[in-house]
Amino acid sequence: MKIAAALSTLLLSFGCFMPGAKALNDCSLPTLSCPVVQSLLSQREGYGRSAAGGLDGTFVTVTSASDSGPGTLRDTLSGRGAKWIRFANDMTIDLKSQLKVRSGTTIDGRGHTIILHDYGLSITDHTQSVIVTHLTIDGRFKTIAQAVNIANFSSDIWVNHLDLSRFIDRLINVKSGSTDVTISWVKFHDHNKVMLINNLPSKDLFAFYDRDKIARVTLHHSYFLNTVQRNPRVQIGLLHAYNNLLEDWDVYGMSFSLEARATVEGNIFVNSTSRPCREPSVFATKEGPEMNYCKYIPRAAANAQLPNGKADEANYNGTVDQYGYQHDMKAFLRVRENLYVGDALQGIDDYHPEKVPTPPYCTSYEAPSLGLAARIRLEAGNTTQETPHAIDRCPAQ
Structure with a gap:
């Protein structure tokens, strides 16, 4: 995973490519030859710049705004293997508990308005290489939770273009041996x-x-x-x-x-x-x-x-x-x-x-x-x- 990230950084250092309007539909796999993947990875900087997320995995599309079940964000996050998660349309998801994010995951909300209510994302327990971009996470002051919790020796994390507000606990933690994080x-x-x-x-x-x-x-x-x-x-x-x-x-x-x-x-x-x-x-x-x-x-x-x-x-x-x-x-x-x-x-x-x-x-x-x-x-x-x-x-x- 780190080798792929290093290779992508080297290749992207020769220039940036901004996708056209059809870029979201131009690729079957999230590889560096896919403009929508390349355009995002080209923006990495800082200590989290090696985060590759779902690069070289598979594209997965969230189709349901329910808390759980087939086609939901929780369901797409549950399986193992590198994945680049996108959304079929605008969604507001009322969550009943934190979402666990696994290693090798990109959650990519670009192109749609994606809102998570009441709970957020747990990036913990040695999780590596995660990218989260273009989401709104609003706690609505309902739960003792965090919008994004990065903890317990997790590393190579990039959170980007999020709108975070109204949690009883913190909006972002980086703690307990976690490192190499960029927040942009x-x-x-x-x-x-x-x-x-x-x-x-x-x-x-x-x-x-x-x-x-x-x-x-x-x-x-x-x-x-x-x-x-x-x-x-x-x-x-x-x-x-x-x-x-x-x-x-x-x-x-x-x-x-x-x-x-x-x-x-x-x-x-x-x-x-x-x-x-x-x-x-x-x-x-x-x-x-x-x-x-x-x-x-x-x-x-x-x-x-x-x-x-x-x-x-x-x-x-x-x-x-x-x-x-x-x-x-x-x-x-x-x-x-x-x-x-x-x-x-x-x-x-x-x-x-x-x-x-x-x-x-x-x-x-x-x-x-x-x-x-x-x-x-x-x-x-x-x-x-x-x-x-x-x-x-x-x-x-």
């Missing part, structure tokens, strides 16, 4: 605790340091709108966040701590101390208490990022004597060229940037601007079209 052109909105890279299931904050330090995540050209916090929150793992737009968070934007290693560049932060609150009356939370965060808006703009280490400061100070930590409370940061609009203020600076590895890939990075912000507002999320911006390719080695 995703719209996150109307949600409390949005995204977590590694969580800490122990009072010993570094109990799983060796497991979780391998996490490598790229987050680019994504749009965080009317959220509360964790856009994202990063602990221990490695993050490259560039050209994202954060707009109108109610507590804080991004958070870094516990020797996370992050390159934070070219992002755009927009907020106002006097804007109206768009939260529901209360957010139900996994932890139990229902809360509303509107009262924090007047000072939220000053927290485009929480101060380095702040999110875990109390827990760190309260347990350091017990566990004798040899690791830093703060994250290692390389920060450059971010743009702050309105009342938004920068909250972090470089901290041991020499400990943050340079990302080993070429990107579609551009200097942040109001024009870029406008394009992200328009194009991030479950748009009907592909993103027509070819990335710069690294020279062949």
Whole structure:
């Protein structure tokens, strides 16, 4: 699977091919000679760039919008073997439980409006090489679940052009030994605790340091709108966040701590101390208490990022004597060229940037601007079209 992905990346490095209107019907198998496959794979970048999904498998079409049974998305996901899943028409699927995604799967919603309600996708337990693109996943605040849960040593995952909102738990997790993930052109909105890279299931904050330090995540050209916090929150793992737009968070934007290693560049932060609150009356939370965060808006703009280490400061100070930590409370940061609009203020600076590895890939990075912000507002999320911006390719080695 990794060999096929590497070959596809090499072949696609010579140029991109955008499909015509008939591309969806031009191929019998999802191979690199199929324009609709090639056009999507040509857009990969970041740590998840080796994700091949259902390349060289079979095409499978979802024909039923029921939760389960023949022709449903759940049914097509249940069988083994590489598969490129498409949809026969527009669908709204009311799910009764999480959908398990297996290795070698592409879920491709391009060309139709595909909406999943109440539950999302579970990409866990050593799952490898998954692509998910052009879906809306709306929890409607009904279940303690995640829109996309990437966990338990899963790797080579690319989630792209999703619209995610209104879950009681997080919209995206990347945790428990998972790595090589790219999150691109995703719209996150109307949600409390949005995204977590590694969580800490122990009072010993570094109990799983060796497991979780391998996490490598790229987050680019994504749009965080009317959220509360964790856009994202990063602990221990490695993050490259560039050209994202954060707009109108109610507590804080991004958070870094516990020797996370992050390159934070070219992002755009927009907020106002006097804007109206768009939260529901209360957010139900996994932890139990229902809360509303509107009262924090007047000072939220000053927290485009929480101060380095702040999110875990109390827990760190309260347990350091017990566990004798040899690791830093703060994250290692390389920060450059971010743009702050309105009342938004920068909250972090470089901290041991020499400990943050340079990302080993070429990107579609551009200097942040109001024009870029406008394009992200328009194009991030479950748009009907592909993103027509070819990335710069690294020279062949």
